[in-house]
Amino acid sequence: xxxxxxxxxxxxxxxxxxxxxxxxxxxSLPFVANLVTxxxxxxxxxxxxxxxxxxxxxxxxxxxxxxxxxxxTTYGRYAAEESERLMPRVLRPLLRGAIGLADAWMRHAQLDxxxxxxxxxxSTNLYPPAAAFDLDALVHxxxxxxxxxxxxxxxxxxLQHADWLRAATSAGFALIPTRQVYVFxxxxxxxxxxxxxxxxxxxxxxxLTFVPHEAFADADFAQAERLYAxxxxxxxxxxxxxxxxxxxRAWHAAGLLECGGFRDAQGVLRAVVGVFGQGPLLTAPIxxxxxxxxxxxxxxxxxxxxxxRLTITRDAELNLSAGAAHFKRLRGGMPAIEMSAVxxxxxxxxxxxxxxxxxxxxxxxxxPIMQRFQL
Numbered sequence: 001x002x003x004x005x006x007x008x009x010x011x012x013x014x015x016x017x018x019x020x021x022x023x024x025x026x027x028s029l030p031f032v033a034n035l036v037t038x039x040x041x042x043x044x045x046x047x048x049x050x051x052x053x054x055x056x057x058x059x060x061x062x063x064x065x066x067x068x069x070x071x072x073t074t075y076g077r078y079a080a081e082e083s084e085r086l087m088p089r090v091l092r093p094l095l096r097g098a099i100g101l102a103d104a105w106m107r108h109a110q111l112d113x114x115x116x117x118x119x120x121x122x123s124t125n126l127y128p129p130a131a132a133f134d135l136d137a138l139v140h141x142x143x144x145x146x147x148x149x150x151x152x153x154x155x156x157x158x159l160q161h162a163d164w165l166r167a168a169t170s171a172g173f174a175l176i177p178t179r180q181v182y183v184f185x186x187x188x189x190x191x192x193x194x195x196x197x198x199x200x201x202x203x204x205x206x207x208l209t210f211v212p213h214e215a216f217a218d219a220d221f222a223q224a225e226r227l228y229a230x231x232x233x234x235x236x237x238x239x240x241x242x243x244x245x246x247x248x249r250a251w252h253a254a255g256l257l258e259c260g261g262f263r264d265a266q267g268v269l270r271a272v273v274g275v276f277g278q279g280p281l282l283t284a285p286i287x288x289x290x291x292x293x294x295x296x297x298x299x300x301x302x303x304x305x306x307x308x309r310l311t312i313t314r315d316a317e318l319n320l321s322a323g324a325a326h327f328k329r330l331r332g333g334m335p336a337i338e339m340s341a342v343x344x345x346x347x348x349x350x351x352x353x354x355x356x357x358x359x360x361x362x363x364x365x366x367x368p369i370m371q372r373f374q375l
Contacts, residue, residue, distance in 0.1 A: 007278040009047060012128045015278050016041075016048045018254040019120060023050075031247040032121060034238070035066045042117065042141055045132035052119040053146065056112045066241040068121055071111045071152065071340070074178065075358055076103035078239045079366075085236075091369070098361050109354035115142055116152040121241065122285035124181065124321045125155035126278045130163040135171035143346050150351065151343040159183050159336035160319065168341035174355050175339045177362040180370040182325065182333030184318040187311055196331040199305035206302055208262040211269065216252060216259050221245040224261070224272040227288030235291055236323075243286065248274065257286065260306050262299070271299040273307055282311055283319045300324075304331070325374050335374070337367055 023031065023039040038053040052069045067073040076099065083095040106112075117138065118125050142151045153173070156164050160183060165175065192200075211220070225245040232240040251257035251274070261272040270293060274286030284307050289299035304320075308331065311318040320328055322338070329335070344355050 007126050007128045007281055009128055009132060011279040012126075013047055015256065016050055018256055019050050020048065022250045022254050022256070023121070028121075031244060031250065032066060033242040033244055035069055035121070035241060037065065037069045037121075039121075042138065042145075044138045044141070045128075045134065047128060047132065049118045049138075050120055051142075052116045052121070053149070054112050054114050054116075056110050064239065065112070067239050068123060068154075068241050069114075069116060069119065071114055071150075072103065072106045073112075073239050074340075075099070075176075075362070076106060078237060081237050081239065087369070087373070095365070095369075098365055102358055102361050105354040105357045109348075109351040111150065111351065111354055113149050114152050115146045115149045116154055117142065119152075119154055120276075122276060122283070123155075123241075124276075124283040124285065124319050126276070126281045126283065126319075127156070127161060127164060130161075130167045133167070135167050135173075139171060139343050142343075147346065150347060150355070153341040154178075155338060156341055157181055157183070157319075157336040157338040159334060160317075165339065165341070171343070172345055173341035173343045174359050175341055176355070176359050177367045177370075178338045178340055179322040180325070180335050180374075181322050181338045182320045182328040183336055184308065184311060184320065184331075184333055187308065187318075187332065188315045190332070193330060193332045196305075196308060199301055199331070200309055202298065203302060203305040203309060206262070208264060208270065208297075208302070210306075211259075211261040211263055213252070213259045216261070218249070220259075220261070220269050220272075221249045221252070223269045224248050224259070224274075224286070224288060227269070227272050227290060228286055229288070230291045231288045248286065251276075258310075259286075260303075260310075262302055270297075271303050273303040275307060275310060277316070280314075280316050281319070282307070282314075282316050283321065285321075300327075329374065335371075337370065 020041055028035050028037050040051045041048045042051055054069055064073045067078045080099045222245045228243055252259055257274040259274050261269050264270050271289035273284055275282055275284050287303055342355055344352050
Protein backbone atom coordinates (compact mmCIF):
# COMPACT_ATOMS: atom_id res chain seq x y z
CA UNK A 1 0.00 0.00 0.00
CA UNK A 2 1.46 3.36 -1.01
CA UNK A 3 1.41 6.21 1.48
CA UNK A 4 -0.71 9.28 0.67
CA UNK A 5 1.25 11.59 -1.58
CA UNK A 6 3.52 8.81 -2.87
CA UNK A 7 4.14 7.44 -6.36
CA UNK A 8 3.66 3.74 -7.26
CA UNK A 9 7.00 2.02 -7.83
CA UNK A 10 6.46 0.89 -11.44
CA UNK A 11 5.29 4.33 -12.52
CA UNK A 12 8.20 6.01 -10.77
CA UNK A 13 10.71 3.67 -12.43
CA UNK A 14 9.23 4.32 -15.88
CA UNK A 15 9.35 8.08 -15.48
CA UNK A 16 12.86 7.98 -14.01
CA UNK A 17 14.01 5.94 -17.01
CA UNK A 18 12.51 8.49 -19.40
CA UNK A 19 14.11 11.38 -17.50
CA UNK A 20 17.54 9.74 -17.46
CA UNK A 21 17.28 8.95 -21.18
CA UNK A 22 16.83 12.68 -21.86
CA UNK A 23 19.35 14.13 -19.39
CA UNK A 24 21.97 11.63 -18.24
CA UNK A 25 25.32 12.34 -19.85
CA UNK A 26 23.98 15.47 -21.54
CA UNK A 27 24.96 19.09 -20.91
CA SER A 28 22.32 20.90 -18.86
CA LEU A 29 22.51 24.35 -20.48
CA PRO A 30 20.70 23.44 -23.72
CA PHE A 31 17.73 22.36 -21.60
CA VAL A 32 17.85 24.93 -18.78
CA ALA A 33 19.77 28.00 -19.92
CA ASN A 34 20.80 29.15 -16.42
CA LEU A 35 21.71 25.79 -14.92
CA VAL A 36 25.08 24.04 -14.82
CA THR A 37 24.75 20.59 -13.29
CA UNK A 38 25.37 16.93 -14.06
CA UNK A 39 22.58 14.35 -14.09
CA UNK A 40 23.34 10.81 -12.92
CA UNK A 41 21.53 8.02 -11.10
CA UNK A 42 21.73 5.97 -7.91
CA UNK A 43 19.91 2.68 -7.39
CA UNK A 44 18.01 2.35 -4.13
CA UNK A 45 15.23 0.01 -3.09
CA UNK A 46 15.27 -1.46 -6.58
CA UNK A 47 14.41 1.94 -8.06
CA UNK A 48 16.53 4.37 -10.08
CA UNK A 49 16.78 7.78 -8.41
CA UNK A 50 17.86 10.71 -10.61
CA UNK A 51 20.69 12.72 -9.08
CA UNK A 52 22.05 16.18 -9.86
CA UNK A 53 25.70 16.82 -9.05
CA UNK A 54 26.96 20.37 -8.61
CA UNK A 55 30.65 21.27 -8.56
CA UNK A 56 30.01 24.79 -7.24
CA UNK A 57 29.81 28.22 -8.81
CA UNK A 58 33.57 28.73 -9.34
CA UNK A 59 34.05 25.67 -11.51
CA UNK A 60 30.78 26.31 -13.36
CA UNK A 61 32.09 29.67 -14.53
CA UNK A 62 28.57 31.02 -14.91
CA UNK A 63 26.27 33.28 -12.94
CA UNK A 64 24.50 31.60 -10.05
CA UNK A 65 22.57 28.51 -10.96
CA UNK A 66 18.80 28.34 -10.99
CA UNK A 67 17.50 27.60 -7.53
CA UNK A 68 16.27 24.06 -8.32
CA UNK A 69 19.86 22.77 -8.12
CA UNK A 70 21.59 25.43 -6.02
CA UNK A 71 21.23 25.65 -2.23
CA UNK A 72 23.07 28.99 -2.22
CA THR A 73 20.63 30.48 -4.73
CA THR A 74 17.61 28.99 -2.95
CA TYR A 75 18.41 30.31 0.51
CA GLY A 76 20.43 33.34 -0.60
CA ARG A 77 19.58 35.60 -3.52
CA TYR A 78 16.22 33.97 -4.30
CA ALA A 79 15.07 34.23 -0.69
CA ALA A 80 16.23 37.86 -0.63
CA GLU A 81 14.26 38.68 -3.77
CA GLU A 82 11.13 36.99 -2.43
CA SER A 83 11.32 38.83 0.88
CA GLU A 84 11.67 42.19 -0.89
CA ARG A 85 8.70 41.37 -3.10
CA LEU A 86 6.33 39.83 -0.57
CA MET A 87 7.20 41.00 2.93
CA PRO A 88 5.86 44.09 4.72
CA ARG A 89 8.35 46.94 4.51
CA VAL A 90 9.00 46.90 8.26
CA LEU A 91 10.33 43.32 8.14
CA ARG A 92 12.61 43.69 5.12
CA PRO A 93 15.74 45.01 6.91
CA LEU A 94 15.63 42.13 9.42
CA LEU A 95 15.22 39.56 6.69
CA ARG A 96 17.86 41.19 4.54
CA GLY A 97 20.36 40.89 7.38
CA ALA A 98 19.44 37.28 8.21
CA ILE A 99 19.58 36.19 4.58
CA GLY A 100 22.87 38.03 4.06
CA LEU A 101 24.34 36.15 7.04
CA ALA A 102 23.14 32.82 5.68
CA ASP A 103 24.45 33.65 2.20
CA ALA A 104 27.92 34.45 3.54
CA TRP A 105 28.03 31.23 5.59
CA MET A 106 26.91 29.16 2.58
CA ARG A 107 29.48 30.65 0.21
CA HIS A 108 32.28 30.21 2.72
CA ALA A 109 31.29 26.56 3.16
CA GLN A 110 30.87 25.99 -0.62
CA LEU A 111 27.38 24.64 -0.10
CA ASP A 112 26.75 24.44 -3.85
CA UNK A 113 29.06 21.44 -3.97
CA UNK A 114 25.98 19.32 -3.52
CA UNK A 115 24.35 16.09 -4.62
CA UNK A 116 20.56 16.28 -4.83
CA UNK A 117 18.92 12.84 -4.85
CA UNK A 118 15.57 12.46 -6.65
CA UNK A 119 16.04 15.85 -8.27
CA UNK A 120 14.19 16.22 -11.61
CA UNK A 121 15.23 19.83 -12.49
CA UNK A 122 11.76 21.12 -11.59
CA SER A 123 10.44 23.11 -8.65
CA THR A 124 8.55 20.20 -7.09
CA ASN A 125 9.88 16.63 -7.09
CA LEU A 126 7.53 13.69 -6.56
CA TYR A 127 8.35 10.73 -4.31
CA PRO A 128 7.57 7.03 -3.98
CA PRO A 129 6.93 5.71 -0.44
CA ALA A 130 9.86 6.07 1.96
CA ALA A 131 9.37 2.46 3.09
CA ALA A 132 10.86 1.34 -0.24
CA PHE A 133 14.26 2.71 0.75
CA ASP A 134 16.99 2.11 3.28
CA LEU A 135 18.16 5.69 3.75
CA ASP A 136 21.26 4.61 5.66
CA ALA A 137 22.31 2.49 2.69
CA LEU A 138 21.48 5.34 0.29
CA VAL A 139 23.64 7.73 2.31
CA HIS A 140 26.48 5.20 2.32
CA UNK A 141 26.28 4.86 -1.48
CA UNK A 142 26.27 8.62 -2.02
CA UNK A 143 29.13 9.20 0.43
CA UNK A 144 31.24 6.63 -1.37
CA UNK A 145 30.60 8.20 -4.78
CA UNK A 146 30.66 11.87 -3.77
CA UNK A 147 32.59 12.09 -0.47
CA UNK A 148 33.06 15.88 -0.55
CA UNK A 149 29.43 16.87 -1.10
CA UNK A 150 26.35 17.31 1.06
CA UNK A 151 23.45 15.01 0.18
CA UNK A 152 20.13 16.78 -0.39
CA UNK A 153 16.53 15.62 -0.71
CA UNK A 154 14.35 18.48 -2.00
CA UNK A 155 10.56 19.00 -2.08
CA UNK A 156 9.58 17.12 1.09
CA UNK A 157 6.51 18.68 2.66
CA UNK A 158 4.77 18.08 5.96
CA LEU A 159 1.45 17.08 4.39
CA GLN A 160 2.57 14.57 1.76
CA HIS A 161 5.90 13.27 3.07
CA ALA A 162 5.67 12.68 6.81
CA ASP A 163 7.19 9.21 6.22
CA TRP A 164 10.20 10.67 4.41
CA LEU A 165 10.74 13.37 7.03
CA ARG A 166 10.70 10.78 9.84
CA ALA A 167 13.06 8.47 7.98
CA ALA A 168 15.43 11.31 7.06
CA THR A 169 15.59 12.54 10.66
CA SER A 170 16.35 9.01 11.88
CA ALA A 171 19.12 8.68 9.28
CA GLY A 172 20.84 11.85 10.49
CA PHE A 173 19.57 14.37 7.95
CA ALA A 174 18.97 17.98 9.00
CA LEU A 175 15.61 19.48 7.94
CA ILE A 176 15.72 22.96 6.39
CA PRO A 177 12.37 24.67 5.64
CA THR A 178 12.25 26.11 2.15
CA ARG A 179 8.80 27.50 1.30
CA GLN A 180 5.08 26.97 1.79
CA VAL A 181 3.38 24.92 -0.92
CA TYR A 182 -0.29 24.19 -1.64
CA VAL A 183 -1.72 20.69 -1.97
CA PHE A 184 -5.14 19.82 -3.41
CA UNK A 185 -6.65 16.53 -2.20
CA UNK A 186 -9.96 14.75 -2.75
CA UNK A 187 -11.32 17.41 -5.11
CA UNK A 188 -13.68 14.90 -6.69
CA UNK A 189 -15.15 13.79 -3.36
CA UNK A 190 -15.40 17.08 -1.49
CA UNK A 191 -17.60 20.09 -2.03
CA UNK A 192 -15.87 22.39 -4.48
CA UNK A 193 -15.05 25.92 -3.40
CA UNK A 194 -17.15 28.62 -5.03
CA UNK A 195 -14.13 30.13 -6.76
CA UNK A 196 -13.20 26.78 -8.25
CA UNK A 197 -16.73 26.25 -9.56
CA UNK A 198 -16.61 29.64 -11.23
CA UNK A 199 -13.22 28.91 -12.75
CA UNK A 200 -14.43 25.64 -14.22
CA UNK A 201 -17.42 27.44 -15.74
CA UNK A 202 -15.10 30.08 -17.22
CA UNK A 203 -13.02 27.28 -18.71
CA UNK A 204 -16.07 26.23 -20.76
CA UNK A 205 -16.98 29.80 -21.78
CA UNK A 206 -13.64 31.31 -22.74
CA UNK A 207 -13.42 32.62 -26.32
CA LEU A 208 -9.89 31.21 -26.54
CA THR A 209 -9.31 27.81 -28.14
CA PHE A 210 -7.93 25.07 -25.93
CA VAL A 211 -4.84 23.25 -27.25
CA PRO A 212 -4.49 19.68 -25.95
CA HIS A 213 -1.18 17.90 -25.41
CA GLU A 214 -1.23 15.99 -28.71
CA ALA A 215 -1.90 19.16 -30.74
CA PHE A 216 1.31 20.95 -29.70
CA ALA A 217 3.39 21.65 -32.81
CA ASP A 218 7.09 22.45 -33.01
CA ALA A 219 6.50 26.21 -33.12
CA ASP A 220 4.41 25.98 -29.95
CA PHE A 221 7.43 24.95 -27.88
CA ALA A 222 9.33 28.11 -28.87
CA GLN A 223 6.28 30.19 -27.98
CA ALA A 224 5.86 28.27 -24.72
CA GLU A 225 9.46 29.10 -23.81
CA ARG A 226 8.69 32.81 -24.33
CA LEU A 227 5.45 32.70 -22.35
CA TYR A 228 7.07 30.89 -19.42
CA ALA A 229 9.92 33.44 -19.42
CA UNK A 230 7.49 36.36 -19.41
CA UNK A 231 5.91 35.12 -16.21
CA UNK A 232 8.56 33.28 -14.18
CA UNK A 233 11.71 35.13 -15.27
CA UNK A 234 10.65 38.64 -16.29
CA UNK A 235 7.84 39.15 -13.76
CA UNK A 236 9.20 37.12 -10.83
CA UNK A 237 12.88 36.18 -10.78
CA UNK A 238 15.70 35.46 -13.22
CA UNK A 239 16.80 32.82 -10.69
CA UNK A 240 13.90 30.57 -11.67
CA UNK A 241 14.96 27.84 -14.12
CA UNK A 242 15.10 29.19 -17.70
CA UNK A 243 13.54 26.24 -19.53
CA UNK A 244 14.22 26.16 -23.25
CA UNK A 245 12.11 24.97 -26.15
CA UNK A 246 14.47 21.98 -26.33
CA UNK A 247 13.56 21.03 -22.74
CA UNK A 248 9.83 21.37 -23.38
CA ARG A 249 10.03 19.44 -26.65
CA ALA A 250 12.11 16.63 -25.12
CA TRP A 251 9.88 16.25 -22.06
CA HIS A 252 6.75 16.31 -24.23
CA ALA A 253 8.17 13.56 -26.48
CA ALA A 254 9.32 11.47 -23.50
CA GLY A 255 5.92 11.57 -21.81
CA LEU A 256 7.26 13.57 -18.86
CA LEU A 257 5.27 16.73 -19.52
CA GLU A 258 1.58 16.89 -20.43
CA CYS A 259 1.07 20.22 -22.15
CA GLY A 260 -2.07 22.30 -22.49
CA GLY A 261 -2.64 25.81 -23.72
CA PHE A 262 -4.95 28.43 -25.20
CA ARG A 263 -4.81 30.10 -28.63
CA ASP A 264 -6.34 33.41 -29.66
CA ALA A 265 -8.49 33.96 -32.75
CA GLN A 266 -5.35 34.27 -34.91
CA GLY A 267 -4.07 30.89 -33.73
CA VAL A 268 -1.30 32.34 -31.53
CA LEU A 269 -0.57 30.46 -28.29
CA ARG A 270 -1.22 32.93 -25.47
CA ALA A 271 -1.06 30.68 -22.40
CA VAL A 272 0.60 27.36 -21.62
CA VAL A 273 0.86 24.90 -18.77
CA GLY A 274 2.91 21.73 -18.47
CA VAL A 275 1.82 19.08 -15.97
CA PHE A 276 4.35 16.63 -14.58
CA GLY A 277 2.60 13.56 -13.22
CA GLN A 278 3.52 10.26 -11.62
CA GLY A 279 0.61 7.93 -10.94
CA PRO A 280 -1.92 9.70 -8.70
CA LEU A 281 0.32 12.74 -8.16
CA LEU A 282 0.46 15.85 -10.28
CA THR A 283 2.37 19.12 -10.25
CA ALA A 284 2.65 21.95 -12.79
CA PRO A 285 6.27 23.10 -13.21
CA ILE A 286 5.59 24.98 -16.45
CA UNK A 287 3.16 27.92 -16.37
CA UNK A 288 3.32 30.85 -18.72
CA UNK A 289 1.10 33.41 -20.39
CA UNK A 290 1.24 36.63 -22.33
CA UNK A 291 1.61 39.17 -19.52
CA UNK A 292 0.84 42.05 -21.91
CA UNK A 293 -2.75 40.87 -22.31
CA UNK A 294 -5.48 42.64 -20.29
CA UNK A 295 -6.14 41.25 -16.83
CA UNK A 296 -9.76 40.48 -17.68
CA UNK A 297 -8.57 37.73 -20.04
CA UNK A 298 -7.80 35.80 -16.82
CA UNK A 299 -5.12 33.66 -18.49
CA UNK A 300 -3.61 32.39 -15.22
CA UNK A 301 -7.08 31.53 -13.94
CA UNK A 302 -7.77 29.56 -17.14
CA UNK A 303 -4.55 27.57 -16.83
CA UNK A 304 -5.17 26.71 -13.18
CA UNK A 305 -8.77 25.74 -13.95
CA UNK A 306 -7.48 23.32 -16.59
CA UNK A 307 -5.00 21.76 -14.13
CA UNK A 308 -7.63 21.50 -11.39
CA ARG A 309 -10.13 19.93 -13.77
CA LEU A 310 -7.47 17.40 -14.79
CA THR A 311 -6.93 16.65 -11.09
CA ILE A 312 -10.66 16.12 -10.52
CA THR A 313 -11.10 13.97 -13.63
CA ARG A 314 -8.24 11.67 -12.62
CA ASP A 315 -9.10 11.71 -8.91
CA ALA A 316 -5.48 12.75 -8.40
CA GLU A 317 -3.58 14.75 -5.81
CA LEU A 318 -2.06 18.04 -6.94
CA ASN A 319 0.93 19.91 -5.51
CA LEU A 320 0.75 23.43 -6.96
CA SER A 321 4.04 24.54 -5.40
CA ALA A 322 4.39 27.99 -3.86
CA GLY A 323 3.21 31.43 -4.99
CA ALA A 324 -0.26 32.92 -5.61
CA ALA A 325 -1.13 31.74 -2.09
CA HIS A 326 -4.43 33.62 -1.74
CA PHE A 327 -5.62 32.36 -5.13
CA LYS A 328 -4.82 28.74 -4.19
CA ARG A 329 -6.36 28.94 -0.72
CA LEU A 330 -9.64 30.19 -2.21
CA ARG A 331 -9.79 27.10 -4.40
CA GLY A 332 -9.14 24.53 -1.69
CA GLY A 333 -5.35 24.42 -1.56
CA MET A 334 -4.00 23.21 1.80
CA PRO A 335 -0.75 24.86 2.95
CA ALA A 336 2.24 22.72 3.91
CA ILE A 337 5.79 23.67 4.80
CA GLU A 338 8.23 22.22 2.31
CA MET A 339 11.69 21.20 3.47
CA SER A 340 15.02 20.00 2.20
CA ALA A 341 16.61 17.12 4.09
CA VAL A 342 20.41 17.49 4.14
CA UNK A 343 23.05 14.98 5.21
CA UNK A 344 26.42 16.57 6.00
CA UNK A 345 27.91 14.59 8.92
CA UNK A 346 30.85 13.48 6.77
CA UNK A 347 31.81 17.04 5.77
CA UNK A 348 34.17 19.62 7.34
CA UNK A 349 33.04 21.66 10.38
CA UNK A 350 32.52 24.82 8.27
CA UNK A 351 29.93 23.06 6.15
CA UNK A 352 28.16 21.56 9.14
CA UNK A 353 28.03 24.98 10.83
CA UNK A 354 26.60 26.57 7.69
CA UNK A 355 23.82 23.96 7.59
CA UNK A 356 23.15 24.53 11.30
CA UNK A 357 22.85 28.31 10.79
CA UNK A 358 20.52 27.75 7.85
CA UNK A 359 18.33 25.37 9.89
CA UNK A 360 18.07 27.88 12.72
CA UNK A 361 17.25 30.89 10.53
CA UNK A 362 14.67 29.14 8.36
CA UNK A 363 12.97 27.37 11.29
CA UNK A 364 12.85 30.28 13.73
CA UNK A 365 12.31 33.13 11.29
CA UNK A 366 11.24 31.75 7.91
CA UNK A 367 8.47 29.35 8.95
CA PRO A 368 6.64 31.73 11.34
CA ILE A 369 6.70 34.44 8.64
CA MET A 370 5.37 32.08 5.95
CA GLN A 371 2.56 30.94 8.23
CA ARG A 372 1.75 34.39 9.64
CA PHE A 373 1.49 36.03 6.22
CA GLN A 374 0.00 32.95 4.50
CA LEU A 375 2.64 32.91 1.78
